[in-house]
Amino acid sequence: MGEKLYAITEGLQDTPMHYCPGCHHGVIHRLVAEVITEMGLLDKTILVEPVGCSVFAHNYFKVDAVQAAHGRAPAVATGVKRVRPDAVVFTYQGDGDLAAIGCAEIVHAAMRGERFTTIFVNNAIYGMTGGQMAPTTLEGQVTTTSPDGRKVSHAGAPIRMPEMLATLDGAKYAARVAVNTPANIKKAKAAIKEAFSCQLRGDGFSIVEVLSACPTGWGMTPVAADQFIGERMVQRFPLGVIKAEVEADGT
Amino acid sequence: MVEKVLMKGNEAIGEAALRAGCRYYFAYPITPQSELPEFMARELPKRGGVFLQAESEIASVNMVYGAAACGARAMTSSSSPGFSLKQEGISYLAAAELPCLLVNVQRGGPGLGTILPGQADYFQATKGGGHGDYRLLVLAPDSVQEMYDFTLLGFALADQYRMPALLLADGALGQMMEAVKLEGEPKPAPDKPWAVAGRRGREKLNVVQTLALDRDELEAHNRALQDKYALVRRNEVRYEALQTEDADLVLVAYGISARVAKSAMAKARAKGLKVGVFRPITLFPFPEEALFALAKQTNAFLVAEMSCGQMLEDVERVTCCQKPVHFYGRTGGHLTNVEELLERIEQIMAGKAVR
Numbered sequence: 001m002g003e004k005l006y007a008i009t010e011g012l013q014d015t016p017m018h019y020c021p022g023c024h025h026g027v028i029h030r031l032v033a034e035v036i037t038e039m040g041l042l043d044k045t046i047l048v049e050p051v052g053c054s055v056f057a058h059n060y061f062k063v064d065a066v067q068a069a070h071g072r073a074p075a076v077a078t079g080v081k082r083v084r085p086d087a088v089v090f091t092y093q094g095d096g097d098l099a100a101i102g103c104a105e106i107v108h109a110a111m112r113g114e115r116f117t118t119i120f121v122n123n124a125i126y127g128m129t130g131g132q133m134a135p136t137t138l139e140g141q142v143t144t145t146s147p148d149g150r151k152v153s154h155a156g157a158p159i160r161m162p163e164m165l166a167t168l169d170g171a172k173y174a175a176r177v178a179v180n181t182p183a184n185i186k187k188a189k190a191a192i193k194e195a196f197s198c199q200l201r202g203d204g205f206s207i208v209e210v211l212s213a214c215p216t217g218w219g220m221t222p223v224a225a226d227q228f229i230g231e232r233m234v235q236r237f238p239l240g241v242i243k244a245e246v247e248a249d250g251t
Numbered sequence: 252m253v254e255k256v257l258m259k260g261n262e263a264i265g266e267a268a269l270r271a272g273c274r275y276y277f278a279y280p281i282t283p284q285s286e287l288p289e290f291m292a293r294e295l296p297k298r299g300g301v302f303l304q305a306e307s308e309i310a311s312v313n314m315v316y317g318a319a320a321c322g323a324r325a326m327t328s329s330s331s332p333g334f335s336l337k338q339e340g341i342s343y344l345a346a347a348e349l350p351c352l353l354v355n356v357q358r359g360g361p362g363l364g365t366i367l368p369g370q371a372d373y374f375q376a377t378k379g380g381g382h383g384d385y386r387l388l389v390l391a392p393d394s395v396q397e398m399y400d401f402t403l404l405g406f407a408l409a410d411q412y413r414m415p416a417l418l419l420a421d422g423a424l425g426q427m428m429e430a431v432k433l434e435g436e437p438k439p440a441p442d443k444p445w446a447v448a449g450r451r452g453r454e455k456l457n458v459v460q461t462l463a464l465d466r467d468e469l470e471a472h473n474r475a476l477q478d479k480y481a482l483v484r485r486n487e488v489r490y491e492a493l494q495t496e497d498a499d500l501v502l503v504a505y506g507i508s509a510r511v512a513k514s515a516m517a518k519a520r521a522k523g524l525k526v527g528v529f530r531p532i533t534l535f536p537f538p539e540e541a542l543f544a545l546a547k548q549t550n551a552f553l554v555a556e557m558s559c560g561q562m563l564e565d566v567e568r569v570t571c572c573q574k575p576v577h578f579y580g581r582t583g584g585h586l587t588n589v590e591e592l593l594e595r596i597e598q599i600m601a602g603k604a605v606r
Contacts, residue, residue: 042450043449044449044451045449046447046448046449048317055462058456058460062450063449063450063456064447064449064450064456064457064458065447065456065457065460066317066320066447066459067458067461068316068317069316069339069340069343072309072313075305075309075310075311075313075316076316076317076320077317078305078310078314079277079313079314079318079320079321079325080317080318080447081317082275082314082317083275083317083318083321083322083323083325084321084448084449087448088449104309104310105309107306108306108310
């Protein structure tokens with residue numbers, strides 16, 4: 001008998017996912033679930049899920065969950081964490097949810113230094129509604145609502161959320177990662193772990209942006225979508241830790 | 252002896268909320284309800300509670316959503332323009348069957364309107380307000396005492412039926428001072444096994460959600476909500492009827508306008524005019540049967556409210572054209588006025604009123 005090298009993590013439910021082929025949500029779910037499981041937090045974690053493709057994340061994570069209105073996850077998570085300060089709370093939000101309609105909520109949650117973690121999945125498009133332009137859509141990128149490509153003179157330049165949030169004192173950890181290569185997946189997991197550690201220390205708000213493929217919305221094969229992230233997205237959205245502040249009394 | 256304290260209506264709500272065990276209040280400033288968040292900002296931290304001023308009404312109602320999902324007694328308050336902003340969150344609260352207390356200290360509208368009192372949010376309060384088929388349990392106080400009493404009641408009913416309760420007040424009630432008896436035992440919050448907490452050893456996951464892409468599932472959910480509202484209609488109708496037994500004309504008014512109606516009734520009675528007052532206390536459930544029955548014994552109704560005729564439509568609806576329904580309304584921040592109301596009463600009873 002061979003050795004079992006790969007198994008589903010305890011943090012995920014053993015069920016097929018509804019995500020499209022080549023979509024990165026599955027990988028990101030798995031990384032978050034692995035981190036929560038390995039840190040021993042599974043029993044006290046609460047997920048606040050968004051509106052968008054990951055609206056059914058509660059079907060996959062093996063944790064209690066609250067489904068928020070579009071963009072309001074940081075406000076809902078604030079209510080959750082204020083009532084249950086001993087719980088580990090994370091929001092899981094897409095770019096339309098977090099960077100467009102929920103911009104005020106994420107900015108003020110970060111400003112207050114809310115002690116929850118945000119996993120920000122940036123695939124530069126509104127996936128669930130059929131591939132419309134997002135605040136993070138790249139210049140020139142064709143979407144159903146930017147059929148001639150995003151024009152900066154008309155729609156502005158793509159927004160860099162972690163950099164913006166890192167300017168706020170309440171935000172203690174901010175990083176951008178990708179999951180398009182095995183090496184990047186490893187770094188992504190490390191960053192997610194850092195973000196949850198930041199929450200556990202009680203330092204303040206933590207966010208990890210994950211560049212994510214949407215082959216369906218982008219009209220690409222999964223392989224081409226991974227290449228698009230490595231060649232195009234990272235130019236506008238550079239990978240790395242943007243801010244990592246540990247409070248003086250932290251461990 | 253029960254303590255009697257002179258206090259503002261807005262503060263009476265806060266005092267009662269503390270007594271009801273509410274420890275989470277999410278605020279956004281707006282006139283004329285700001286005394287309530289200010290009171291809570293002072294008092295909640297002393298009792299180990301959380302007062303949090305949000306970035307918007309939208310955020311504050313969603314914070315209530317998160318807190319209520321955790322099983323806490325939580326509340327938010329606003330006034331008309333701000334309360335409009337909360338409607339999205341209220342639809343979600345109703346859909347997710349999360350108990351909480353909402354307060355709208357109404358001012359005149361539409362738009363930014365005025366900071367002066369109004370009663371023009373009746374449609375919004377009683378007919379849904381946000382999207383989808385849902386109702387709130389709507390309590391309409393007409394005194395500072397009732398601001399206190401109905402806050403206690405609102406939390407209890409919200410928990411009992413797992414739905415948001417709305418205290419629909421107005422700027423006059425919020426701002427005026429009256430003596431309040433700080434009595435009435437709050438119903439303790441029931442167990443909430445559905446609340447999210449993190450699993451803590453529980454095998455089953457607790458999920459608070461409102462999306463149902465399966466049409467049968469969503470229709471079943473809507474039917475269940477409607478069954479609950481039917482139960483509320485059967486069990487929770489509250490109203491006050493004053494001298495309606497022999498009344499030729501019944502004034503129908505809620506909130507501060509009911510106080511005006513009671514004064515006008517006294518003056519009319521002094522003139523020998525047989526006038527009564529019917530005051531809906533629950534605006535949802537609306538006292539339909541009581542008003543329908545009253546239509547059989549009285550000759551006419553006169554609805555008085557600080558709007559262009561909103562509760563009027565419900566009175567017309569439930570009395571089924573049995574008797575004429577007249578209307579007297581003021582807007583713009585004007586209160587309904589005893590003398591004007593009396594004049595209308597006299598016109599109607601002299602057979603001179605044009606509907």
